[in-house]
Amino acid sequence: MDSVVQYILDRSHLEVTLIKITNATEESFVMSIESRATGTGPVPAKLAPMEVDLVFAGACFGKLKLPEVTTSPSGCDVNIYDQLIPVVDIVAFRAFVKSLMVDEKLSLTLDNGKCSITAFRFLKGNCIYKKDVHIKGMNGPATRIVKATAEENTVVVANPSPLHIDYRVSKFKVRDGKGETVAELKGPMIIQRGETEVTMAITRKTGVSVDGEGLRLVGVGTEDKAWTDDTLQFINVPIGLTDEFRSFYQPA
Structure with a gap:
């Protein structure tokens, strides 16, 4: 029974539709995940709760408790809400956040889960749960000023990934192609799935031009003393400007 269970689990697929990260501190965060498991076999079965390692690029950065799940031939939802995750390897976790933000795709591995499965109420099996989860990244994210x-x-952030991350009060700079700062932005930054509008206060620099190409939005940091302060600096992307924005730099 154990070998059959292991075979079925190894062939199953887990599609993640939401990774929500909030309440960042220097050593932890709160995570919610919405996902769906498919390919779990033709027989309904019950998976007991278990704890798995969160592994990125071969390094474990935290542990996640998976709830009890009942599978079916058509698949099943695997949802976790508001779970506190202590960070056990901050370097690995920062690398994971960076990949989520700047890459087109990445993989997260759920590993070392001691899994117990029951089918037909009397057939039981044990196995080690290990699953590579393929995730679409934010690829930037793409940004543009719309007002x-x-x-x-007001900045629109286009996020094609399942990531939702709350950076709280954040600071950015708009820089020209030479790296010179033309404006500073500050305000609450929550990046959600799809397109999100974020309104921030602006401080404009004088004696600079925004007529050239190559302007970029660059993350500076957050007001909170947390891992978000330096991971916001992974944002360094081209930014689209409106004529309205440029008009504030034109001489009267």
Whole structure:
């Protein structure tokens, strides 16, 4: 029975539709995951709760408790909400966050789960749960300014990934092609799935031009003392500007 269970689990697929990261501290975060398991076999079965390692690029950065799950031939939902994750390897975790933000795709491995399965109420098996989860990354993310006033700017962040991450109050710079700062932005930054509008206060620099190419939005850090402060710096992307934004730099 154990070998059959292991074979079925190895052939199953886990599709993640939401990775929500909030409440960042220097050593932890709160995570919610929504996903669906398919290919778990023709017989309904019950998987007991278990704990798995969260592994990226061969390094474990935390542990996740998976709930009890009942499979079916058509698949089953595997959802975890508001679970506190202590970070056991901050370097590995930062690498995971960076890949989520800048890469087109990545893999997260759920590993070392001691899995117990029951089918037909009397057939039981044990195995080691290990599953590579393929995730679409944010690939940037792409950004553009859609509204500008003297005091505020509204930025649209386009996020094709399942990641939802709350950076809280964040600081950015808009830099020209030479690396010179033309504006500073500050405000709450929550990157959600799809397109998100974020409105931030703006401080413009004088004596600079925004007429050239190559302007970029660069993450500076957050007000919180947490791992978000330096991972925000992974954002360094081209930014689209409106004529309205440029008009504030034109001489009267």
